[in-house]
Amino acid sequence: MQLTAKILKKPITSALISVVFGFLVAAVVLSAAGYNPWQAFGALFSGMFAKPKYFSNVIIKATPIILTGLSVAFAFKTSLFNIGAEGQYIFAAMVVTLLGMKLNMPAVLQIPVLVLAGIAAGGIWGGIVGILKAKYGIHEVITSIMLNWIALYLSNYVVNLQAFHQPNSTGTYPINTSGYVMLLPTWKYSDSGKAFLKRIPWLKEVMLKTDVNFGILVAVLMAVLMWFVLYRTTKGFEMRAVGLNRDAAEFVGINVNRSLLESMVISGALSGLAAAMSVMGMAPHNISTLAAFENNGFNGLSVAFIAGGSPVGCIFAGLLFGGFLYGGKNVQSEIGAPSEIIDIMIGTIVFFVALSTVISKIADRLAKGDASHA
Amino acid sequence: MEISDAYAVQMRGITKTFGSFRALDHVDLDVKKGTIHALLGENGAGKSTLMNILYGFYKADGGDIYLNGRKVRIKDPNTAIKHGIGMVHQHFMLVENFTVMQNVILGSEVTNRLGVIDNKKAREKVMGIVEQYGFSVDPDAKIEDISVGMQQRVEILKALYRGVDILILDEPTAVLTPQEIEDLIGIMHNLVKNGKTIILITHKLKEIRQSSDVCTIIRRGKLIDTVNPQKVDEETLAEKMVGHSVKLIVDKTPAQPGETVFEIDNLSVKDRRGLEAVNGLSLKVHKGEILGIAGVDGNGQEELVEAVMCLAKAENGTIKINGNEIQNTTPANAVKNKISTIPEDRQRRGLVMNFSCEQNMILEKYNQPPFSKKGILRNGEVRKYTSELIADYDIRPSGCEAMPARGLSGGNQQKLIIAREISNDPDLLIAVQPTRGLDVGAIEYVHKMLVRERDKGKAILLISLELDEVMSLSDTIAVIYGGKIAGTFKQGQADEKTIGLLMAGGEQNAVNS
Numbered sequence A: 001m002q003l004t005a006k007i008l009k010k011p012i013t014s015a016l017i018s019v020v021f022g023f024l025v026a027a028v029v030l031s032a033a034g035y036n037p038w039q040a041f042g043a044l045f046s047g048m049f050a051k052p053k054y055f056s057n058v059i060i061k062a063t064p065i066i067l068t069g070l071s072v073a074f075a076f077k078t079s080l081f082n083i084g085a086e087g088q089y090i091f092a093a094m095v096v097t098l099l100g101m102k103l104n105m106p107a108v109l110q111i112p113v114l115v116l117a118g119i120a121a122g123g124i125w126g127g128i129v130g131i132l133k134a135k136y137g138i139h140e141v142i143t144s145i146m147l148n149w150i151a152l153y154l155s156n157y158v159v160n161l162q163a164f165h166q167p168n169s170t171g172t173y174p175i176n177t178s179g180y181v182m183l184l185p186t187w188k189y190s191d192s193g194k195a196f197l198k199r200i201p202w203l204k205e206v207m208l209k210t211d212v213n214f215g216i217l218v219a220v221l222m223a224v225l226m227w228f229v230l231y232r233t234t235k236g237f238e239m240r241a242v243g244l245n246r247d248a249a250e251f252v253g254i255n256v257n258r259s260l261l262e263s264m265v266i267s268g269a270l271s272g273l274a275a276a277m278s279v280m281g282m283a284p285h286n287i288s289t290l291a292a293f294e295n296n297g298f299n300g301l302s303v304a305f306i307a308g309g310s311p312v313g314c315i316f317a318g319l320l321f322g323g324f325l326y327g328g329k330n331v332q333s334e335i336g337a338p339s340e341i342i343d344i345m346i347g348t349i350v351f352f353v354a355l356s357t358v359i360s361k362i363a364d365r366l367a368k369g370d371a372s373h374a
Numbered sequence B: 001m002e003i004s005d006a007y008a009v010q011m012r013g014i015t016k017t018f019g020s021f022r023a024l025d026h027v028d029l030d031v032k033k034g035t036i037h038a039l040l041g042e043n044g045a046g047k048s049t050l051m052n053i054l055y056g057f058y059k060a061d062g063g064d065i066y067l068n069g070r071k072v073r074i075k076d077p078n079t080a081i082k083h084g085i086g087m088v089h090q091h092f093m094l095v096e097n098f099t100v101m102q103n104v105i106l107g108s109e110v111t112n113r114l115g116v117i118d119n120k121k122a123r124e125k126v127m128g129i130v131e132q133y134g135f136s137v138d139p140d141a142k143i144e145d146i147s148v149g150m151q152q153r154v155e156i157l158k159a160l161y162r163g164v165d166i167l168i169l170d171e172p173t174a175v176l177t178p179q180e181i182e183d184l185i186g187i188m189h190n191l192v193k194n195g196k197t198i199i200l201i202t203h204k205l206k207e208i209r210q211s212s213d214v215c216t217i218i219r220r221g222k223l224i225d226t227v228n229p230q231k232v233d234e235e236t237l238a239e240k241m242v243g244h245s246v247k248l249i250v251d252k253t254p255a256q257p258g259e260t261v262f263e264i265d266n267l268s269v270k271d272r273r274g275l276e277a278v279n280g281l282s283l284k285v286h287k288g289e290i291l292g293i294a295g296v297d298g299n300g301q302e303e304l305v306e307a308v309m310c311l312a313k314a315e316n317g318t319i320k321i322n323g324n325e326i327q328n329t330t331p332a333n334a335v336k337n338k339i340s341t342i343p344e345d346r347q348r349r350g351l352v353m354n355f356s357c358e359q360n361m362i363l364e365k366y367n368q369p370p371f372s373k374k375g376i377l378r379n380g381e382v383r384k385y386t387s388e389l390i391a392d393y394d395i396r397p398s399g400c401e402a403m404p405a406r407g408l409s410g411g412n413q414q415k416l417i418i419a420r421e422i423s424n425d426p427d428l429l430i431a432v433q434p435t436r437g438l439d440v441g442a443i444e445y446v447h448k449m450l451v452r453e454r455d456k457g458k459a460i461l462l463i464s465l466e467l468d469e470v471m472s473l474s475d476t477i478a479v480i481y482g483g484k485i486a487g488t489f490k491q492g493q494a495d496e497k498t499i500g501l502l503m504a505g506g507e508q509n510a511v512n513s
Helices: A002-009 A011-032 A037-049 A052-077 A085-102 A107-136 A140-159 A191-198 A201-209 A215-232 A234-244 A246-251 A256-281 A296-306 A311-335 A340-354 A356-373 B047-054 B077-082 B100-105 B119-133 B148-161 B178-193 B205-211 B234-242 B301-308 B331-336 B346-350 B357-361 B379-392 B410-422 B440-455 B467-473 B496-503
Strands: B007-018 B021-032 B036-040 B062-067 B070-072 B085-088 B166-170 B197-202 B214-219 B222-227 B260-270 B276-286 B289-294 B314-321 B339-342 B428-432 B459-464 B476-481 B484-490
Touching: A002 A011, A002 A356, A011 A037, A011 A311, A011 A340, A011 A356, A037 A052, A037 A311, A052 A085, A052 A201, A052 A215, A052 A234, A052 A256, A052 A296, A052 A311, A085 A107, A085 A140, A085 A256, A085 A296, A107 A140, A107 A256, A191 A201, A215 A234, A215 A256, A215 A311, A234 A246, A234 A256, A246 A256, A246 B346, A256 A296, A296 A311, A296 A340, A311 A340, A340 A356, B007 B047, B007 B197, B021 B036, B021 B047, B021 B062, B021 B197, B021 B214, B036 B047, B036 B178, B036 B205, B036 B234, B047 B166, B047 B197, B077 B085, B085 B148, B100 B119, B100 B148, B119 B148, B119 B178, B148 B166, B148 B178, B178 B197, B178 B205, B178 B496, B197 B205, B205 B234, B214 B234, B222 B234, B234 B440, B260 B301, B260 B459, B276 B289, B276 B301, B276 B314, B276 B459, B276 B484, B289 B440, B289 B467, B301 B314, B301 B339, B301 B428, B301 B459, B331 B339, B339 B410, B346 B410, B357 B379, B357 B410, B379 B410, B410 B440, B428 B440, B440 B459, B440 B467, B459 B467, B467 B496, B476 B496, B484 B496
Parallel strands: B021 B222, B036 B197, B036 B214, B085 B166, B166 B197, B289 B459, B289 B476, B339 B428, B428 B459
Antiparallel strands: B007 B021, B007 B062, B062 B070, B214 B222, B260 B276, B260 B314, B476 B484
């Protein structure tokens, strides 16, 4: 029983239990709507794994939300609630697109410049929130929600400026190809590339039919880097101290305001990086007029939440999310069930993660009950 | 002892374990009706656990409870109240912006037929109790505006309003001034005269002798002895409590004060409400001297410390350490100028509770060698350093380097802070309420450490609400009242009465400073 309690207390257990509950609730909803849940789940998973290109697309879909997940998780570790990942993403995507379109340097220069521009843009958008919080004590949730909308409308305005707008479309011109970060983007369509890929069918499918890019490597690298910064550097030590007990951090001489600002800049920068990877790594390599938020940032909130703020957890939570988002389309096309079911499922999972304190309470009770029998 | 209705409470063979820790081991307790019964024990001895079982907060693993000779089962605090048992906790449970009256009736309001509160009837009932027991409280004052001592009376009033006969007081004097303690003891005697029974949880020996009829000593979950406190001396009580002999008097040689290290001149600091909490305060602390500040809570002590640590703005005046003015700079600058502080609220200001002991140990030094190099923490060095300090300062449990600070007992948390601050090798060590909530053994240890640092030539500024502590530990005693130093004495120059009078705002007539 003590062991059960111990296992239940692990954050990963509550995440897994929440996922199971998410499926259960989705099954109930599906049955109620007259669909066979087994069929629906089958369609979901075949939509994720049936073909190599599906799985490749899951990873591609997951990349930006892993990064925005890391963004939210980083802020969370320092007790800030970065609900502004969405705005930071939009603003950075806009900056990267404009620069990528107007600059045309060799790839060795173009790529780093665009990536850094995305990071800087996200950092600035996050930093505004940080400054307002540190200097004037304005709550970061309020300012970042406002900045989300400002970013959305600013981006829509820019998209429709004559200098950037592609005629007869809803978007801008794409960025120059020197800024692409797909895996061997030109080689794979060349004759030698095609000849080579012909011999390995799955690779051919993945390479030619999807935008395989370096984003996932960047995301994994960032997760590791984030862990390192938080747990192995003095900066991370400072930020966590501020996050866990601001009063004590202040008392021992840590500059709390600077730490808050730095944390928001880093958090924003991660969302900015997510945007850069998306624009540079997958079609259509531009930005379009947004009727509503695309949820790249908001999904990051859910990812960070399911991961319990753990950097490595964000990778898996992001993949799960990416899988649902991509595989969910298959549920609709294959059995005709509305893809909203997937949204309900995701919602339920997040809901049960929020209830995970209940699980640890149950664990406590188990441990307690056990002790009284001893 | 037989079960009889002459006893308000009888507990038999009470046992309670938390995990593998045995908090109570077959404890018996007999509380005679109409007496004040003290429960004495160190922190963690099990006295609060025993009372929480009586009050229905915890369920005992074994044992029986008898009230007035009848066996009862108390499953929760509501049952306890129905049986006439009330408890006043160390931390008050009052609604800050409600009035005294509203707080007293909260949860058991007198209502008319429509369910509307009948204020007139409620007031009659409350005022009846106030007069019967001689409480002097203003029923219409808001909780946030009255002193801690008054708030405590409101808590007692709450219990009486619910008709309790047995009142448990958990460490009631921890936050009170000497005068308030006297008043409380007066109230307790009044209650007993009116037929109530009081169980007093405490580790303060002096008060037991002043107030109680019977004293039961608990050590490590076991019943040690039940004695008549009037017939034994404090040393004996202390020895029974900790299990070995203790020195109650601080052992120190006369101070050898050197040059002035720390000097405050004409300092003024505003509190959160914008009032001058520190109002033209001046003091000097010399090398090798403990300067103790005695005073009632809320006379500017908190703001004084905050100004020295540069957390509050000095409106006026200077704060100098080794000749450098530091007022209105940053906390980091105060630390850099070799000021170390043992803060009053160790959980809020002193520790990051969710950090491990080793992380807490380097909270001020994480960016200095050898604990980090080029911004990267060196965990091996941190561990080595922490292990040494844990051994040196006897922080328990040993091997707690990676354990979160919240897992330590209060005394050991305090040791952790003391170890950290002393190892900063400060020129000025500020100790604010350094023994608050600690037991006799830990207090003795903390006092010894402060004297040891003094003997090494450090300047020490002690701020405490415990007059006994200030008087026995300080080489120089300064009394703070209304944000000013109302008088300064060398140790032994003034008695408790003189100092107490100044603490209460009395004029400093014929007192030379």
